[in-house]
Amino acid sequence: MVNTGKPSPGCFACRSRRIKCDTTRPECRKCRKRGWKCPGYRDLNALRIVDETQKQFTRFSGDKEGSEDGPGVSPTKDIIIRQYIPPGERSSPSSATTSSMTGSYPSPVSQAATPSSPKSPLNYESQWSMEIPRCIGTPVGEQVYSYFLSNFVQGTSLRNHGYLDFLFPLLANEPPGKDHPLPLAFSATAMIAFAARQKVPDLLPRAEATYLRALEATFQAIGDPNRARDNSTLACVTLLTTFEQLRPSRPSYQKAEAFGSHLDGAVALLKMRGKDVFQTVVGRKIFLILRSLLVSRSICYATPLEPDLYHLTDEFQQDPAQHRFAELSLRAADLRVGVERLLGGWGLGHAPLPHPPPRESVAALLRDAEAIEADYAAHIANLPIAWKGMTVRCMTHADPAIMGGIAYVGRVDAYIDMFICYILNWARAARLYVQNTAMRCRAWLLGPEGDYREVPEYAATQQLCEAIIADIVASVPYVFGAARASSGYTEGVSPGRYQPPSLAGVFCMWPVFAAASSDFATETQRTFMKRTLKYISEEMGIGQAAILASYNLRSPSMPIAFTRMKQFEQLGKPFHGVAIGAAAGSTMASGLRDIVKTTGTIISSPRPHSLGMPLRVLHEHPDLD
Structure with missing residues (x-):
């Protein structure tokens, strides 16, 4: 051993x-x-006990041409390459113990039946030997790659959902060398992930330099018609996008949309390949990840989606429940783009319209929002039991703090695995944006001088959004290990010292941001979610979360205030807000700054209500915002 x-x-x-x-x-x-x-x-999850008796190690030595084998491979020193064994195939007692302690997300809901899914093309873990190939060896150290593999690549759920596990077969087929983009992109992303979480600033310049080399190599691959259609090129773009998500926030590139250029490149590659991307298991896996990133960006930033993405989704075969969620998320993204095009000016890249939109168009958009919400509610209600969260405990003052010292008092919802929690939380975030769109349409139809909070639908919207936000907040302790304290799988592990994989932060930061930005979140909930984003950034090394934590938004009140200002301008009347808004200090769009500069007021958030408040944060600090 x-x-x-x-x-x-x-x-x-x-x-x-x-x-x-x-x-x-x-x-x-x-x-x-x-x-x-x-x-x-250090991340204890990255320290693994490996049984050499099963010959899971392959040793090789660099030859005289070792300098050409990769970014800095030593020609004299042996490098140990560790073979990855999926959790379901580990048979030794020590290996099984390690898997249950660090690789999966056991919860009290685990005993429920897994979501019914027929044998699909995505069940592919037995189709190749998942081995870390020679082409990624560097003197940076095996610890960097072990960390990245354990946090982003290998399966982290009971259903063995690995996020970037398509890299194993691709890297195995990549010849070693300095000019191959995939090993470079893998090395750059692994180094930035390790440096950000383990606080190794000396590694950041090296990661940036490798990233630039990977960019250049990827551009050359895209310029070659044959290589542009290869899965490895699409995987490179996916890794570069992940690099931008992990990149520490600095003034020189402090924009959460910095990864958008890579997503645009991925869209171009998907359009070029069409249904050809579904011919291999690796291509299908990459498509799922890229579609999720594209839809997420569209919902949050109102970025239009290419029609090809809808056609590819229709052709793609997957679990019916997941496919339905994908269809609804595409409709929610369309709705988000539609409201910015119609009412204009609030979303990034959408200029205000010179003339008021037709009243019939706004009413039609409102009907679309109501239809999408009805379909979301019906689909979630009909999900099997394994897809639903279960309240497993209520944390009290006596329970240990979570997320590096954040005290939490309230309910904890557990799920069969983190992947299902991720899908459900994104559906909740999409529903919040759908409700924001509906409320913006109602406010516009009411006119600039009416109070949209007095319409009959407002109370129902408030109740629904409060319940959605409460569900998102209650899932956060599970994602970061609170449900493990009562699980038999974690005996002997201190819950206060549990370090969740970095992928947990990537999965939950956008839904948490959507909930924290809602008018219907209480100040206690908002404080907790702000702290969660800061923890994801500072302790888990996800740089994009720092940018999200810096925003101080309120929806739908801020977009309504901006639209209302434009309505007054078109009517030739001075604009008067209804309440002073301290939340206008930081915005994603410059339009609201004009409101504050001109009038010093915005439409305020509703008064906090006790309904739907599942937690209480201890030792609040006023400087979190």
Whole structure:
């Protein structure tokens, strides 16, 4: 056996000084007492015990031409390449223990039947040997790649849903060399992920340099008609998009939409290939990820989707429940784009219309929003039991803090795995945006001088949105390990020290942002979700979350205020807001700044209600916003 000892959970400083660390998070008291900045803790999930008796290691030595084998492969030092074994195929007791402790998301809901899905092309884990190939070996260290594989690639759920697990067969077929884009993109993304979470700033310049080389190599591949149709080129674009999500936020590129250019390139490749992308399992897997990213961007930023994406979705065969969610999300994205085109000016890239839109068009958009919400509600109500969350506990003051010290009091909803939680949370976020669109249409139809909060539909919208936000908030503790405390799979593991995979932060940051931006979230909920975004950014190394946490939005009140200002301008009347709004300090669109500059007012959020408030945050700090 390798590494049979128990790894120390202490911070880097205490381990280097060989003293006992108190493992207080986010920084240990001993570092604080000496006036040092605690360097943080390593990811215990990346430290794995591997049984060599099953010959899961392949050793190779670099030859005289080793300098051409990859980005900096040593020609003299042997490199251990670790074979990945899917959780369902691990048979040894030690391997099974490690899998249950670090690789999956066990929960009390696990005993329910998994969602019924017939044998589909996506059940492909046995079609290749998932082995880390030679082409990604670098002297940066195996720990970087082990971290990235355990956090982003291998299966992290009971149904073995790996996020980037299509990389194994692609990298295995890539010849080693400096000019191949896929190994470069993999190395750059692995380094930025490791450096961001493990607090290794010296690795960031190297990751950036490798990223630029990967960009250049990818451009060359796209310019070749044959290579442009290859799955490895599409995988490169997916990895570069992931790099932009993980990239630490800096003033030089502090935009959450920085990854949009890579998504546009992915769309061009998908249009070029058409249904050809479905001929291989790898292509189908990449399509699922890219479609999810494209729809997410469209719903949040009102970015139009290409018609080819709708056609490809119709041709794609997958689990019926997932396919229905995909269809509804595409309709929600269309609705989001439609309201910006019609009412104009609030979404990025949508200029205000010079003339008022036809009243019939706004009414038709409102009917579309109501129809989409009805279809969402019907689909969720008809889901099998395994697709639904279950309230497994109610956390109290006596329970340990989650997410590096954030105290949480309230209900905890668990799911059969993180993948299902991710799909449901994105459906909830889409429903919030659909309700925002419906309320904006009602406010416009009411006219600039009416109060949209007095219409009969407002109370029903408020009740629905409060319930949706409560569900999103109650899922956050599960995503970050709170449900593990009562699970028999985690015996001997301290829940306060559990470090969730970084993929958990990627999966939940956008739904959390959508809920935190809603008018119908209480201030307590909003504070908790802001802290969640900051934790995802600062402790999990997801740079995009820092940008989302910096926004201070309120929807639908801010878009309604902006549209109302334009209505007054078209009528030739001065604009008067109905309440002073402190939330207008930071916005995603410059239009609202004009409102504040001109009038100093916006339409305020509704008064907080006690209904639907599932938690209470302890030790609130006023400087979080």
